[in-house]
Amino acid sequence: RFLVEHTRHLGNWALRIKNARKEDEGLYECQISTHPPQSIFIELRIVEAAAEILEAPDLHIDEGSTLRLECKLKRATESPLYVFWYHEDRMVNYDQEDGISVSTNKLTSSVLTVRNATARHGGNYTCAPANARQSSVYVHVLKGT
Structure with a gap:
């Protein structure tokens, strides 16, 4: 080394x-x-790059609304090769049929969007960039009255 x-x-x-x-x-x-x-x-001095989901640690949204999670990269010295998003330990970057889309600005941030969120979209979401500490948020989808 x-x-x-x-x-x-x-x-x-x-x-x-x-x-x-x-x-x-x-x-x-x-x-x-x-x-x-x-x-x-x-x-x-060694500085560790880390992800930070701005809405963490908990986010409450209404059913039928748009879920938007923004993951900022802190202290990164280079662009990560990838930024993967997980919902309950399952990668969701490419789940377009479920209304999920991901857009990434290589060095600074990644945004996960879910249109018309339902109860099944609730739970733990994790932003996991290459070579950086990951960040998680718990999403609560509230039923309308």
Whole structure:
């Protein structure tokens, strides 16, 4: 996971860490072997990307209304390869026949929409982007009076 790179004609050295983890955080020293030796210290902090459903943790909607869930990506340094939505642990990204649609703005957000929500649309929804912590919301569909 750790790779030291040297650009000979520029005299530059670089430390690359693939798949950086929280435990890689800390103080790193770059030292030049001169007399006396010279050093610079770099403090590395690992920031975890995370999804956040704006309506979480609970959302109440009326039966027959439109359910709209927005999942924002926080602290992402690159676009996720995908953002999957789950309803009760079942992926629903492509359930167009059930009135479900998903639109994704690659780096910042994904929106799940359900037209004419019914009781079966209630329950737990999870937004799960690639390489980011997921977020969930519980939807309560209220029967009209």
